[in-house]
Amino acid sequence: MxxxxxxxxxxxxxxxxxxxxxxxxxxxxxxxxxxxxxxxxxxxxxxxxxxxxxxxxxxxxxxxxxxxxxxxxxxxxxxTPGGAMSALMRLQVAAHGFPVADIVRTRLILESAVAGELAESAAPASATSPDLTAAERLLDAMDSPDLAAAEFLALDAAFHLALAEASGNQVVTATMAGLRSGIEGYALDGLARIDDWHATSARLRREHRGVVDAIRAADAAAARTRIHDHISGYYAETSEPDARTAAAAPHVAAADATSPEPDPTPAPAPAPAPV
Amino acid sequence: MxxxxxxxxxxxxxxxxxxxxxxxxxxxxxxxxxxxxxxxxxxxxxxxxxxxxxxxxxxxxxxxxxxxxxxxxxxxxxxTPGGAMSALMRLQVAAHGFPVADIVRTRLILESAVAGELAESAAPASATSPDLTAAERLLDAMDSPDLAAAEFLALDAAFHLALAEASGNQVVTATMAGLRSGIEGYALDGLARIDDWHATSARLRREHRGVVDAIRAADAAAARTRIHDHISGYYAETSEPDARTAAAAPHVAAADATSPEPDPTPAPAPAPAPV
DNA sequence: ATGCTACTGTGGTCTGACCACAGCGCGGAA
DNA sequence: TTCCGCGCTGTGGTCAGACCACAGTAGCAT
Structure with missing residues (x-):
């Protein structure tokens, strides 16, 4: 024990x-x-x-x-396991205990499963439909044309987290919050490698809507595939062509990586507030 | 200063x-x-x-x-993220931050994905076959007839962990170690609810071999289904029949426990490993 | 009745002091 | 010369006491 x-x-x-x-x-x-x-x-x-x-x-x-x-x-x-998971993942990534590639692989596993479960529970036969209002509100916010790339990414992360929360699995929710924190620096770093941010953000928005549409249509297979391709596509686009290890990583996002304690998990609060 | x-x-x-x-x-x-x-x-x-x-x-x-x-x-x-994950999960379960049902649901997600990935990488076309020697050594140890139930459970946990390690995903490995630690107390408690331990352990051993066989046969769908049924079956057997936890896992554990096809989608792209 | 003040108890921090432990080096013995 | 042994030194581990900032509370003065 x-x-x-x-x-x-x-x-x-x-x-x-x-x-x-x-x-x-x-x-x-x-x-x-x-x-x-x-x-x-x-x-x-x-x-x-x-x-x-x-x-x-x-x-x-x-x-x-x-x-x-x-x-x-x-x-x-x-x-409030979210903050703890985030700290743990961040530190393990910093100490080279968690390769970034494994974080992404785990994200693919968890988010695909979450999307599939959400779609299945959205089936007509199912009694409880998942609550996607929070996720869709975030998608609406991401449609704002005057968003900085970093702001867009923050909303993107919140959207993915909202999907996990909609699944009702607190372990997955906290884990995904941690995974996202662990690669936050790399996500921001990869921003510089995107040629046409306008086109990329438009594609990301489109893919997000596609995921939600698949969930609403109770198409579990499509939901899994779309979220999977969405995540792996973004990381393929932003990862260095040859880079593999995180050893010589630049320290661009170091300033924001530790201090502000994001903690997006409102555990004790009455969560399903219709905000 | x-x-x-x-x-x-x-x-x-x-x-x-x-x-x-x-x-x-x-x-x-x-x-x-x-x-x-x-x-x-x-x-x-x-x-x-x-x-x-x-x-x-x-x-x-x-x-x-x-x-x-x-x-x-x-x-x-x-x-060494394993110990940290274990401590985190154990404490969160103790503080009622992580429901046991969510831990089991997450185990189902992760272990199904791991088994599927292992089977896919065992395909003849694949260059690298997974190393299952550690897992099989544990299975051999579990065949020892004079094992106490608690010892058997410890080997069982090590077997599941060995599968995760074989997948090469350190994040999943550490997370599964944590998940297992979080419900270890419940697993030991559930031991008392098993009528015929001899029959149950024989069934568990058989199921373990079945999972490994499916992986070796590169049958990803079977590997996923078998590990899924293995986990949910044991959990259903050791849960209190009427009380809280048994009915608290509606989506995955209970619904698909008997169905041989919990995951119709073969997950078109398992994990292209974007780096 | 009201407003202000001193009190009390909380976590947060610093300082200094011990202890047990393990390597290192010096000195004495063989 | 070689080798053994013992003290020296620096490490983390722990404790005790002291102070501070803070926030609620009680009691006094108005």
Whole structure:
């Protein structure tokens, strides 16, 4: 089960204690953890060890911390895996643990499956039709003629994420958010390799509509094929003809890659708001 | 002391600094990070903040720390995403951020795709046949008659992971390791709900061989169907008959469990690998 | 009743101090 | 000369204490 049974590390003990309380149902999303000082005393460790564990939980999307006082202060259990997945993928790509090619391959797998599932659940026999309004609103926004390429790409990413959210699979949604974050720098970098952005963006818009149309028509095969060709086509267009490894990658998007914490996953919020 | 006049979180500055050095190719796997004290001085933060960032990098699978002295001591850049994915999935499941049903649905997607890709790359025309020796060695080990159920499950997990590794997709491999870890507790719990373990394990062994046979025969459709039915079948068997999880997987797991044709589309282009 | 202030408790950070550990090098012994 | 051994040094791991900024709250003064 847990690969970590007993370590000389105090912060692991804190982590395991909190994980156990979560598994026991003792801690639920929305609950507040004891204060750092109290936790340290309870577990017989120093506060710094408690803080290291809490830091891990924070980047893992398990808790949200806030200073001050009142009911919103302290460490509160949340479950926002999107940011954690994004951070993990970004870092693994940066450390050459995840080749960009594998990220793209995984995107192809997941998005094809998502599109297929959405189309199947859109069949007339199916009781629940998928909610594509969010995705289509993004497509409408992408039709705006005065969009910068980077803005277009941001909407593009949001569209793909909206499809995943429509599938109702939170694991796939979070994973796709992470995959997209992992290759965000390369997507922006590849922008420079596109000759005619106007034509490319028009094609991308057309392909997006084609995917949604296939889903609405309950044509699962077409949905899978179109999303697959859409993704692989864009990466074929933007990838360096000879480049294979990410070793000597330029650091163009380094400035925006880490700081602003995109976190497009509104987990605790009432998601299906008809925005 | 330096320019940290604004970042509200010191540990984040450390994290971003290291991520930037990774992206710039300044840090490569195998390299050693500066000592915690030196890092603290360089970045103008306290050592505790450095340690919190290093702790995050450690659980993210980016570094490996060791005490003492010598070339193996200190924080060394590695890239082991498997443990990080496992921890993330386990914690998110514990915090009710990832429903178990979604984990299983994602497993079905990924493993079906992996089996299909392996079968396609095993085609006679293909130059590179997948290496299934590790997977088959695990199957041989599972034939041992005096295996405890938990040991069998551990080998089962290793087998599925070996298939992912054979596909050569490190992202899928790490993700599947994480998915498996996330539901490991449920898999062990479900063990108690199996009436005849002997018959079940025999069936699982048979299904495993069937998957490998389909891959070797380059029958992608059969490989996909068999791995899909294998996973969903076990999950259906170990789920509580009436309770929450069994009915919570309407789309894929339950609907296609008996159908031999869950994926009519042979996915025209499996993964042209755009790079 | 109202408005302001001091109090309290939270996370965030820094500092300094120990400990255990593992390599390195010097010095003494064979 | 060679070789063994022990202390030195630098590493991460941990703890304790201190301070700060912040936000809610209680109580005092008006």
């Amino acid at each position: 847990t690969d970590d049974a007993e370590s000389p590390r105090a912060w692991r003990a804190v982590l395991e204690h909190i994980e156990r309380r979560l598994l026991d149902g003792d801690l639920l999303p929305g609950d507040r953890l004891p204060g750092e000082r109290a936790l340290a005393v309870d577990l017989g460790v120093g506060r710094s060890s408690v803080r290291e564990a809490l830091r891990v939980l924070e980047v893992m999307g398990l808790i949200r911390t806030a200073s001050g006082s009142g009911p919103t202060a302290g460490a509160i259990i949340v479950a | 330096t320019d940290d006049a604004e970042s509200p979180r010191a540990w984040r500055a450390v994290l971003e600094h290291i991520e930037r050095r990774l992206l710039d190719g300044d840090l490569l796997p195998g390299d050693r990070l500066p000592g915690e004290r030196a890092l603290a001085v360089d970045l103008g933060v306290g050592r505790s903040s450095v340690r919190e960032a290093l702790r995050v990098l450690e659980v993210m699978g980016l570094i490996r720390t060791a005490s003492g002295s010598g070339p193996t001591a200190g924080a060394i850049i590695v890239a």
